[in-house]
Amino acid sequence: MSVELVSYGAFFLTMALTYAIICLGLNVQWGQTGLFNVGIAGFVAVGAYVSALLTTPDDPNRFGGFGLPIFVGWIGGALATGLVSFLIGALTIRLRADYLAIATFGVAVVVQLAALNLEPITGGPFGIGFIPRPFADYAGDPLVFSLANLGILVAIVLVLYVVLERLARSPWGRVLRAIREDEQAALALGKSAVKFRLQAFAIGGGIMGLAGAVQAHFIGFIAPDNYVPMLTFQVWAMLIVGGSGNNKGAILGAVLVWGIWAMSAGAVSELFSPGQQARAAALQIVMIGVALCAILLLRPRGILGEERVVSRHLGGARLPTDGKTSDAKSS
Amino acid sequence: MNPQALMDGLVAGSMIGLGAVGVTLTYSILRFANFAHGEFIAWGAYFALVIAGALGMLAGGLSAPIGPFSFGWALIVATILAVALNGGLALLVDALLFGRLRSQKSTVIIMVMASFGAALTLRSLLEFIFTSQPLYFSKALQIAMPLGLGIRATPDQLLSLGVAAVLVVAVHLLLSRTAIGRSMRAVSENPQLAGVAGVEVRKVIRIVWLLGAALACIAGVSAGLLVQIRPQMGLDLLLPLFAAAILGGIGSVPGAMLAGLIVGLSEAFAVQLIGAEWRAAVAFVILVLVLLLRPQGIFGRAE
Numbered sequence: 152m153s154v155e156l157v158s159y160g161a162f163f164l165t166m167a168l169t170y171a172i173i174c175l176g177l178n179v180q181w182g183q184t185g186l187f188n189v190g191i192a193g194f195v196a197v198g199a200y201v202s203a204l205l206t207t208p209d210d211p212n213r214f215g216g217f218g219l220p221i222f223v224g225w226i227g228g229a230l231a232t233g234l235v236s237f238l239i240g241a242l243t244i245r246l247r248a249d250y251l252a253i254a255t256f257g258v259a260v261v262v263q264l265a266a267l268n269l270e271p272i273t274g275g276p277f278g279i280g281f282i283p284r285p286f287a288d289y290a291g292d293p294l295v296f297s298l299a300n301l302g303i304l305v306a307i308v309l310v311l312y313v314v315l316e317r318l319a320r321s322p323w324g325r326v327l328r329a330i331r332e333d334e335q336a337a338l339a340l341g342k343s344a345v346k347f348r349l350q351a352f353a354i355g356g357g358i359m360g361l362a363g364a365v366q367a368h369f370i371g372f373i374a375p376d377n378y379v380p381m382l383t384f385q386v387w388a389m390l391i392v393g394g395s396g397n398n399k400g401a402i403l404g405a406v407l408v409w410g411i412w413a414m415s416a417g418a419v420s421e422l423f424s425p426g427q428q429a430r431a432a433a434l435q436i437v438m439i440g441v442a443l444c445a446i447l448l449l450r451p452r453g454i455l456g457e458e459r460v461v462s463r464h465l466g467g468a469r470l471p472t473d474g475k476t477s478d479a480k481s482s
Numbered sequence: 483m484n485p486q487a488l489m490d491g492l493v494a495g496s497m498i499g500l501g502a503v504g505v506t507l508t509y510s511i512l513r514f515a516n517f518a519h520g521e522f523i524a525w526g527a528y529f530a531l532v533i534a535g536a537l538g539m540l541a542g543g544l545s546a547p548i549g550p551f552s553f554g555w556a557l558i559v560a561t562i563l564a565v566a567l568n569g570g571l572a573l574l575v576d577a578l579l580f581g582r583l584r585s586q587k588s589t590v591i592i593m594v595m596a597s598f599g600a601a602l603t604l605r606s607l608l609e610f611i612f613t614s615q616p617l618y619f620s621k622a623l624q625i626a627m628p629l630g631l632g633i634r635a636t637p638d639q640l641l642s643l644g645v646a647a648v649l650v651v652a653v654h655l656l657l658s659r660t661a662i663g664r665s666m667r668a669v670s671e672n673p674q675l676a677g678v679a680g681v682e683v684r685k686v687i688r689i690v691w692l693l694g695a696a697l698a699c700i701a702g703v704s705a706g707l708l709v710q711i712r713p714q715m716g717l718d719l720l721l722p723l724f725a726a727a728i729l730g731g732i733g734s735v736p737g738a739m740l741a742g743l744i745v746g747l748s749e750a751f752a753v754q755l756i757g758a759e760w761r762a763a764v765a766f767v768i769l770v771l772v773l774l775l776r777p778q779g780i781f782g783r784a785e
Contacts, residue, residue, distance in 0.1 A: 257766040433609035440603030
């Protein structure tokens with residue numbers, strides 16, 4: 152196998168895994184808790200911009216560039232996005248379910264607007280460049296560089312996966328699902344639905360912010376155009392395809408949908424003349440939109456479907472998932 | 483402050499109001515926030531544009547401007563046909579998507595998500611057919627007439643204000659004075675009970691889609707006449723529509739129209755005070771304030 156092919160494969164997977172992080176965040180909000188976020192692009196953008204501001208070298212043309220280490224930027228991006236999510240959640244979660252959806256849509260619009268117009272901070276339409284990249288010392292050797300970046304992404308996704316799986320099986324995770332399935336019953340057991348939902352929304356938002364930050368450092372450059380409603384839509388497609396409520400599904404869906412997306416984009420640029428590319432790209436979105444609606448209609452559980460989890464203290468007594476063979480017989 | 487902002491705000495607000503009436507009706511009767519409603523505005527405008535263009539080619543005289551207005555009979559006929567086509571489009575989307583989800587007893591949030599997917603599909607389809615290049619009903623420039631107090635308005639602006647006012651009164655009377663209006667309110671209160679009491683719920687749902695799409699079409703034609711026609715026009719209006727529907731109180735037609743005017747006026751004054759680049763944030767600020775201070779809206783009932 153040639154070096155280019157391996158580098159490209161690593162690049163593709165790294166990109167897909169940044170989406171997998173966003174998907175994991177969305178899975179905490181939607182999959183586990185049933186909170187609908189239509190402003191994913193805005194939350195990802197907050198993480199990306201905060202991290203970029205913290206880590207880029209000082210720039211006389213705009214505020215900041217604090218030159219901090221990369222991991223400080225990532226933590227900062229995650230915390231800032233978690234805070235924004237907390238505030239939006241606090242505003243809407245006690246109201247009707249779809250008010251949260253409308254408010255998150257508003258967040259995406261306003262974040263995009265702020266990124267465009269707050270030029271002294273965000274660099275305006277041209278965005279922020281020269282975002283430090285992890286392992287920049289190895290940039291001369293594309294193979295080592297791309298594999299090192301992939302390694303760091305794999306590590307982040309794995310850590311998040313393990314932590315989120317433990318959370319889902321913890322008492323906290325069970326309360327979330329209880330609230331999602333039957334709020335009245337959970338309330339009767341003395342669980343504050345608002346409090347738990349708010350925590351889940353803030354944690355999910357923080358993970359999305361982390362994803363935005365990691366992605367920004369991987370690409371090395373951000374601009375308002377990266378954070379359009381299309382991004383929100385792609386992430387939703389990923390989670391729905393993979394199976395919401397299932398962390399493995401979130402990661403699988405991200406890699407799968409990103410693969411389909413990259414391939415169809417390649418086909419579009421091959422098949423259509425340069426003058427027709429914008430049109431063909433619109434058609435690409437139409438097809439993905441139809442596909443999302445079709446999945447909602449035909450297979451709302453996604454490929455993997457939701458994993459039924461019970462407390463880990465119950466050991467082998469795992470409940471069978473509908474329509475799938477269970478591993479209960481092994482106990 | 484420039485008093486002209488008052489006129490601009492009223493005109494923009496009347497279009498937001500027309501759209502918000504549709505949003506508030508789908509929200510209260512079909513019980514979900516329809517993110518695809520903005521696309522009906524855009525599709526309505528494009529339907530009218532294509533039909534008016536075809537009529538103009540068949541008979542050039544139809545495109546000649548009527549009196550002080552910038553458009554001819556072709557656009558009036560085209561708008562009537564576009565209202566019908568837009569209604570058909572809404573019924574088609576319902577038959578293909580929302581109706582099936584309803585019969586599967588999907589949760590509200592699945593409906594919202596489906597509407598989000600439908601919005602993206604409909605919008606990108608427009609972009610595929612017409613590209614993102616802005617289009618116009620007429621290239622003619624209109625001279626604004628002075629109305630006194632330093633306010634000017636073009637005849638087209640005054641006409642669209644008048645049409646919006648007539649339509650809102652008509653819809654309000656339809657809901658409050660007719661049998662079908664009574665059925666609609668009954669379904670909005672409790673669909674099961676209304677069904678048991680002999681209200682034809684399916685018919686009510688059809689009427690809601692037809693009514694929402696018709697008002698969206700008129701709003702789209704107004705927006706196309708006064709600003710321009712772009713595939714993104716529905717997306718740009720979506721946040722103001724939701725802000726207006728919630729501010730007015732979900733289910734209230736006069737509330738939606740009044741709130742639409744409030745949102746339009748706030749946007750116009752914000753453009754004067756802060757700058758045009760922040761216009762799109764105004765609806766969000768209003769939304770946040772309503773949710774903080776009076777989540778049930780002006781005419782809504784507390785839950």
